Amino acid sequence: MRATALATLLAISGFVILALVREQTGTEGFLVGLGLAVLPVPLLISAFRWLDRVQPGPWRNLIFSFAWGACAAALIAIVANSFATRWIETATADPASADTLGATVIAPIVEESAKAAAVLLVFLFRRRDFTGIVDGVVIAGVTATGFAFTENILYLGNAFGTDQLSGTGAGLTSVTAATFFVRVVMSPFAHPLFTVLTGIGFGIAAAMAPGRGRLRKMLLPLAGLLAAMGMHAFWNGSSSFGEYGFFAVYAAFMVPVFGVLTWLSVYVRQRELRTIRQELPAYIAAGWLAPPDPFALGSLKARRLARDFATHYGGRAAAKAVAEYEDCATSLALLRHRGRRGRAGADFAVRERELLEALWARRDYARPALAYGSQIAAPMWLPPVVYAGPPAPGLAYTYDNEPYRYNPYRY
Incomplete structure (x- = not known):
């Protein structure tokens, strides 16, 4: 209404x-x-x-x-x-x-x-x-x-x-x-x-x-x-x-302010990515996230690679699921960051559970794609992820010899 x-x-x-x-x-x-x-x-x-x-x-x-x-x-x-x-x-x-x-x-x-x-x-x-x-x-x-x-x-x-x-x-x-x-x-x-x-x-x-x-x-x-x-x-x-007042204000004031605000916005965005990498590892031990996820979700390059991978092998449905997984994980990391600083609302636990369940529902699509994205984006920073070619039902990757058994991609 x-x-x-x-x-x-x-x-x-x-x-x-x-x-x-x-x-x-x-x-x-x-x-x-x-x-x-x-x-x-x-x-x-x-x-x-x-x-x-x-x-x-x-x-x-x-x-x-x-x-x-x-x-x-x-x-x-x-x-x-x-x-x-x-x-x-x-x-x-x-x-x-x-x-x-x-x-x-x-x-x-x-x-x-x-x-x-x-x-x-x-x-x-x-x-x-x-x-x-x-x-x-x-x-x-x-x-x-x-x-x-x-x-x-x-x-x-x-x-x-x-x-x-x-x-x-x-x-x-x-x-x-x-x-x-x-x-x-x-x-x-x-x-x-x-x-x-x-x-x-x-x-x-x-x-x-x-x-x-x-x-x-x-x-x-x-x-x-x-x-x-x-x-x-x-x-x-x-x-x-004066005659050149407009150009003087433009060069001496508007352009510098524009530069400062642009720098501030990009800095805040980079800080959000750093927060994702710092907050999400807490959910790995509980099984909600896979080990490569925090880095992949904290890297714009890895996220793009994951979406491209999902699109190539799983089509639009897989790409949409991976994008939604990335959004939910980002929200979860920022929510946890606010919670640790005492800035989360009274619905923190409810909201956290909603986001975790949303991640779990999309894990089958997202985990192989993010594992691929993280390995390609920063192979020297992560333990080895063995890529065995196009995903096959039931087993697409191993991470430290531990198989990912969730793979809904169909070919």
Whole structure:
């Protein structure tokens, strides 16, 4: 019921924002803007998906985030910004001042708040999928990518309309080309960069122990949101810093911040892989995991090799089972890590048992594939795993002369 209501809201928002943008740009300008604005979207989504490879979140969360940014957040922004700018213009009788104030104060507050709403909704209602900084970065970044997509359609469509009125055409000196260069080539990451600060605040709050530091859990996302607003305002106001103010802010501020946040995200991802290698060996003695599993699951290369192996010998069903095994094992390792630090919830034992049973149900597909992946990825680090060719029913590998007798692959 809740999902249906939310989907209906996003659909209505999408139709309304589509009509508003088309009204402002004209049909031809809208189509040109749409064709140009879509170009950076696959690259940005792929970058955030790559960052989320250790524990990929469900696609439904990413689809919701992008749709919220492109439809609901964009609609809120275009309506609220227009209303606020007109009100300031009427109150001050100074259109230039109203535009400047709208761009540097009103727009950052409205737009970042609208985008942060998507992160908040996932944080509240998809809590199992939101466990740390990487999740916050991905959800915030995808939301902002959707928002920038709609905003770029508007800017590029208006630029094309300006060129049509002036008779400039579509050359390199056109307003459309200049707008495309600034918004799509130079700074496609601008909106994601702002909103990622909000996502980091939510991510740190998500990683904290349940029931502790409630005030900090509220203040951290708020601090991230304020930082996003401040950075957004600084970026929007760069054009008022002189002829080369925009380029100075871009080179001296935006690019370094982008580099730092990228490094932080990759560092956190590597720390998750290290946590997997450290936490999962505890389950080997109990028989839940096979000896090669911790290393294979803590190596992106070994995980990819395992999925490729399963696809080659077992088809899509085997590959899906191995991917699900990897996801469940990752969740188990991070859950155990939080539990040892006193940050797991009251449902720790229940959740742990659910994940272990999910692993057990997929072990027949996953163990041979992960054994292969671990041996190929780091043969010098592991005891010998004897590979006897394509898996045969009943016996595919031996590990220290101990047979794996679980193999559902069929040929």
